[in-house]
Amino acid sequence: MSTISNILGYILNYIYIFVNNYGLAIILFTILIKIILLPVSIKQQRTMKKTSKMQIELKEIQDKYKNNPERLNQEMINLYKRENMSPFSGCLSSIIQIVLIISIFYIVRSPLTYMKKVDTQTIENYKSQLNISKTTYPEVQIIKEMGSKDNNVYLNMNFLGLDLSSVPSADYKDYKVFIIPILYVISSIISMKITLNMQKTNNMNNNKEETSDELEALQNMNKTMGYMMPIVAVSVSLIAPLGLALYWLINNLLMILERIILNTMFKEKEE
Numbered sequence: 104m105s106t107i108s109n110i111l112g113y114i115l116n117y118i119y120i121f122v123n124n125y126g127l128a129i130i131l132f133t134i135l136i137k138i139i140l141l142p143v144s145i146k147q148q149r150t151m152k153k154t155s156k157m158q159i160e161l162k163e164i165q166d167k168y169k170n171n172p173e174r175l176n177q178e179m180i181n182l183y184k185r186e187n188m189s190p191f192s193g194c195l196s197s198i199i200q201i202v203l204i205i206s207i208f209y210i211v212r213s214p215l216t217y218m219k220k221v222d223t224q225t226i227e228n229y230k231s232q233l234n235i236s237k238t239t240y241p242e243v244q245i246i247k248e249m250g251s252k253d254n255n256v257y258l259n260m261n262f263l264g265l266d267l268s269s270v271p272s273a274d275y276k277d278y279k280v281f282i283i284p285i286l287y288v289i290s291s292i293i294s295m296k297i298t299l300n301m302q303k304t305n306n307m308n309n310n311k312e313e314t315s316d317e318l319e320a321l322q323n324m325n326k327t328m329g330y331m332m333p334i335v336a337v338s339v340s341l342i343a344p345l346g347l348a349l350y351w352l353i354n355n356l357l358m359i360l361e362r363i364i365l366n367t368m369f370k371e372k373e374e
Contacts (some may be wrong), residue, residue, distance in 0.1 A: 107202060108209035112217030115210060115361070119218065129346055130305025133353040137361070140199065148365045185286040208339075211346040215242040215256055229256065243344055245270045260346070267346040283348040284340045290355040297362055 117192040119128035137144075160182060168175035215221040229245045230236045238244050247268055250257035264279070271280040339342070340348035 104202070104208065105161050106207055108206045110219075111206050112210050112214075118124055118219075123259055124262060125214075125258050126259045126265070126349060129267075129349050131355050133350055133357065134195040136203065137354070137357045140196075143199060144361055145365060147367060148362070165303045192329065208343065208347055211344050211350070212240055213242045214258060214346075215245065219256065219258070221255060225255070235311075239342075240270065240344060242269075262349070265345060267344060267349060269345050270343065271341045271345070280345060283345055283352055286350055287340065287352040287355060290352060290359065294355055294359050294362075297359060327346050 115128055115132045118135075119125060122128055122131065125218050130263075136208060136276055161179065163180045164175065166181065168178060210217045216223075216228055226242060228247065230241050233248055235241045235244045245256050246258050246260065258268075260350065265282065269277065269280045274280050340351065
């Protein structure tokens with residue numbers, strides 16, 4: 104994970120050198136990563152559409168061989184082979200997202216190490232000088248206190264009047280630190296509703312034989328997951344520097360736009 108953070112840190116720092124603003128660099132970095140991963144997103148969207156269409160056949164197999172587990176497994180394997188799909192084909196995007204989340208957290212927590220590539224000894228000297236060895240985010244503290252004096256540890260973290268080095272749980276008296284997390288929550292709710300509506304439409308179109316109880320159970324499960332993920336993410340964003348919440352916010356907005364465009368494209372193609 105540290106290796107991936109180093110690579111992503113090089114990219115983020117290169118963008119920062121070009122724009123000279125940490126917040127703007129994070130936005131452009133997020134857009135770049137989204138463009139690079141666009142083929143994966145397209146494949147995931149296709150897989151979701153295809154899986155939705157396979158639900159009727161899967162249900163027929165499950166009903167037909169419910170008393171014969173071995174035959175049931177074999178018939179499901181045969182179905183996936185015929186459709187040229189893997190039961191785990193939707194996992195790749197999730198794994199990539201998890202890796203990115205952890206890697207970005209590393210960068211935001213230690214920007215001097217992963218972005219600026221400041222040597223360890225210099226960082227340790229500043230920690231000792233400022234007596235911040237036990238601080239949760241010592242490198243962020245070094246930037247705050249020494250950035251104006253030493254260009255090697257300087258990052259312009261002022262973004263639209265917000266200090267992206269601020270941690271909401273520590274700087275809670277400043278109401279502005281909650282702007283980005285609140286916007287992230289709103290974008291997450293919008294993203295969840297769009298996803299649920301798309302899934303509901305697919306189920307109604309492709310699974311007409313499926314009972315309303317089954318549809319309701321599936322929707323409730325998706326809704327629960329949709330609420331849980333933002334809660335977990337917001338909990339982390341409240342105890343991390345605002346740079347992380349900004350990345351999640353922009354990523355969410357791009358994901359909403361991406362889903363709408365891809366869903367429209369696939370729908371037109373089907374028609």
